[in-house]
Amino acid sequence: MDNLLIKALNGDELSISRVLTKIEYMSEEGLKYLDELSKNSGKAYTIGITGIPGAGKSTLISSLIEEYTKSGNKVGVIMIDPSSPISMGSFMGNRIRMQDKTNLNNVFIRSLASRGHLGGFSSEAIMLIEAMDGLGFDPIIVETVGAGQTDTEVVSSVHSVIVVNVPGTGDEIQALKAGIMEIGDIYVINKADLPDAEVLYDAIKFAIDNGEWNGWKPSVIKVSALKKQGIEDLINELKMHKEYLIKSGKFEEITHKRRKEMIELILRRKINNVISIVVNENQNIFEENSIEKIINQLYDKIKQNL
Template sequence: MSELLDRAIKGDELSIARLLTKIEYVDPQGLIALEELSKRAGKAFTIGITGIPGAGKSTIIGALIEEYLKRGHKVGVVMIDPSSPFTKGSFMGNRIRMQEKTMLDNVFIRSLASRGHLGGVSAEALMLIEALDGLGFDRIIVETVGAGQTDTEIVSSVHSIAVLTVPGTGDEIQALKAGIMEIGDFYVINKADRPEAEASYISIKFAIDSAEINFRDGWKPLVLKTIATKGEGIKELVDTFEEHRSFLESKGIFSKRILERKSKMIELIVRREIEQLLQKSMEERKEELIKLPLMNAVYSLRAELLKKMNK
């Protein structure tokens, strides 16, 4: 394991892939490696890309990769695909869309299934972010499932958040709703060559200017236009990301956000283990429990769960 970790730290892509697989599937050796990488982590600037399906998140990320490479950065990408509610598997469409970017030097892209996690970011995703940070990727981009208002958990996972919307489909209204409206540091109108782009810009700008909420960290969100397929507006978007990074560092929030990510990672790992124990107990005792009075069944199952956790 030590040899694999050393090769991964030196940048060997096959070793990085093997190491991340061990971490993602919570292999004991993977957890040991993650602990070592966590000691090296804490320097990467992390960017969350969220928004409804079809907003062009993958295209934007591809353009961001190229711009960051031009600026001499090492880019890690974690792309979360929606998973089947039955098998927890995923088609991994993002992996197909980003295939050409995986061939670039100083870029590592990892797709994983959400495994039914509705908060936008799972324990596995946070573990991979932490690992990529420890492996020396200084710009890490995270694409969430894109389920709109359910993607609010990304707040505790990254430094900057860009919410993507598309003009002319009614999607800009999504940005005006509670939850998603309160998490964005940037609202990006992609496919801005559409005739409705200016109306979308005005709507979102008005929503921000008139919002009676406290924007996170005291940063007033910016509204930008891009045409990702043509690379238009991407340089300006990266400039504003870097401006936000400097703002967070000046306020002492940059390092605080990394601690929040670590805290959330610990919480989600524990939650997952508890859920697995609960699911197993339910499957084993379902027939027995449904015959009991409701609260008796609850207390009985809770007692059993606590007993298993204390072993």
């Protein structure tokens, strides 16, 4: 096995980072690494955390990291923030470093904030989940800002989705209106130390109690990420949801779906590259070629390039 990959598997932070970058870029080497790591993956429990900026997602993740590492887990974190040019990942890393130096060895945080060089975050996120899974990180936490396409895609690729709500932001009405109640497995009312937390709790609880659920009925939990209150309840709820997923066969189903999606995304990316090559090579596309000829060229190029 490749030296860099061996070092990454042994937990060397810089090597992990370099392996992940190669995978993200889908370089030939990167895809070989991904192949190798895939032999070892499919085990990790993946948790999505979504909510508006300022909801307290990062603070909450810091608390979750602390709890999970205490029980001996290696925690992977992927942060996706399409709107932010700055790297929240390193910001988070610093924050955790300040909080707890001892546990940091078992945490790896990757940010997709300043990336997106290949257009679209979801394929990168899904590949990173797979790679971190293969590197032995479990759980893997994926943070997204609660809006847009990326969010929906990422949310559908993880096992448990935590929606973070905060009092005083109109989340009560928003939650009920925007159909956000459909995506969460666990609803966290964060900043429960602030006034109006109770009102928000009641509104979301009401919406859930009046919904129709088969299988898992979403839970609502009051948390203060800042004051570290309710974190144990959240960990417990995650445990229960994970057990539910395993018993119902959904755990494996979600992992399988994620991996299929990853393969599809890689194939699409590759095919799109080949299509661009063929189209660019045919400047006077209609004058010199029939569509049939161009398709045959495409097949040839695919054979050469894949």
